[in-house]
Amino acid sequence: MLTDLKIKNFAIIDELHVSFGPGLSVITGETGAGKSIVIGAINLLLGDRASAEQIRTSEDSAEVEALFDISGQEALKKRIEEMGLGSGDELVVRRTVSRSGKNRVYINGSLATLSLLASLSGSLVNICSQHEHQAILDADSHIDILDEFAGLLGRRSEYESLYGEYRGLGARLAELQALRKKKVEREDLVRYQLREIHEARVKPGEDKALLEEKAVLSNAQRLMEYAARSYEVLYGGEKSVLGGLKSALQDIREIKAIDSSLRVSPEELDSLFFQLEDAAVALREYAGRVVFDPQRLSEVDERLALLAGLKRKYGGSLDAVLKTGEALESELGGMSAVEEEISGVEKEVSALKERLVEQARGLTEERRRAAGGLKAAVEREIASLRMAEARFEALVSTPSAGDGSGEPVLTAKGQDCVEFYISTNVGEDLKPLNRVASGGELSRIILALKKVLAKTGSVGTIVFDEVDSGIGGAVAEVVGEKLKEVAEHHQVVCITHLPQIASFGDSHYLVSKSVYGTRTNSRVRRLSESERVEEVARMLGGVDVTEKASEHAREMLKKAKRAKSDEAVGRKRGSRRGLSRGIEEC
DSSP states (O other): OEEEEEEEEETTEEEEEEEOOSSEEEEEOOTTSSHHHHHHHHHHHTTOOOOGGGBOTTOSEEEEEEEEEOTTOHHHHHHHHHTTSOOSSEEEEEEEEETTSOOEEEETTEEEOHHHHHHHHTTTEEEEOSSSSOGGGOGGGHHHHHHHHHTOHHHHHHHHHHHHHHHHHHHHHHHHHHHHHHHHHHHHHHHHHHHHHHHHTOOTTHHHHHHHHHHHHHTHHHHHHHHHHHHIIIIISTTOHHHHHHHHHHHHHHHHHHOTTOOOOHHHHHHHHHHHHHHHHHHHHHHHHOOOOHHHHHHHHHHHHHHHHHHHHTTSSHHHHHHHHHHHHHHHHHHHHHHHHHHHHHHHHHHHHHHHHHHHHHHHHHHHHHHHHHHHHHHHHHHHTTOTTOEEEEEEEOOBOTTTTOOBOOBTTBSOEEEEEEEOSTTOOOEEGGGOOOHHHHHHHHHHHHHHHTTTOOOSEEEEESTTTTOOHHHHHHHHHHHHHHTTTSEEEEEOSOHHHHTTOSEEEEEEEEEETTEEEEEEEEOOHHHHHHHHHHHHHOSSOOHHHHHHHHHHHHHHHHHHHHHHHHHHHHHHHHHTHHHHTO
């Protein structure tokens, strides 16, 4: 329920704070006073697009804020809490519009997105006008309305959960079937690549070892010469290093025997002699081992070329080539399992589809039964709104797939399409509801549907704008009664030009426009009982309110009050039968 609405610098409103109560609140005022501005502000809170044109002239920004009492709306409270936007029985929504384009949305003080606000607004307020915010005229919403009327939303939720699982499996099956379609080409390629890698018998680090071997083979003659010459210098020549070192060692020992002060260690030189001797032996053996082998060099070159080709194709290194081989083996193994998986998924899809079809048929049966109840209830309401000859139908159809199978098309809501049809005059064919031309007829049809659905709707507040379009006299009085009945299940805010409707309000608000200096400003205030008589009299008689008009206004308000009182007594006496009549007549 909308309890408070604050508007600042919006259109021609400077600053405004209005408090609303339960029941039926009527808003009246002269044409151009600003009633549509109030609706525009509420629309902004419901997620409508913001525009700098909505900002009051000479101001930089506008702000609209509303406080909602959501006690009793447990599903909405749970959603808000799950979104991390607080908990409790109150919800505060605020929107700011800036000329700089930096518009903001706040929910319970937290910055939020416009899409998040729009997702919540459907449970807060429904604005019912001729041309906008009218879900009832959207054929896609008719199935939801019928299911809500029939009490099928819980059952449909179970179906939707199963349908989601079915769609997920269907997507997986499609992936597998697409994989199977490409399998032959891909499998040939994978087998070829895997065979190429396997036949190469690649070893980790092999390319580095081969490069080292190639360097030796390519320089064998030079290596042998270097080794032989080094051996001769160290050991083999007449003036070899080891020969000279051996002679020097002998002389040093002679010196040490005579003069121990010589700081040269024969033992260290001995160690050096043996190291050089080992080096000489190693060089001799190396020279004998190095062999120039043109055939082996050719084999190494061929092997390196093969490995280079594999590296270019499969990742740039031998490690990458080996990993590619492992991946290809895994892919090939997965390909062989595709057929088995397809078979398993097909069985699951088939089993799920059987359950879905069974549940969808159950929903269809319930919808067709409920359609009769909705027809009877709506036609009864339309008749009371002076459209006694009108006929209403909720047509439930089950389209078949276009593949010639004759099977119904399953959707997230079942297998049915629901559309409301209406005929407003004798002899006319039923036509889709959204093709009704007369504004007055459309207003009454929408009101009748709202009245029928009032007990089942989950929205807290319904705003009726232009509900009195094209009607007057006795019909207007009946419309006022219907609005009052809807207000017993929802908070109702109605903007009206008709005194017959205004007289039924539990509270009455007047929108007026005045000029202060060089600025125009609209304001809204709640009327007292005496002020209300004056406003209804103005609506009856025009600018000059006569005593006769005032008397007529008082009588109209008394009559509306008596009607409300009599209606309450009647409901108390026959509530049980009346509340269930809609579907029982099916």
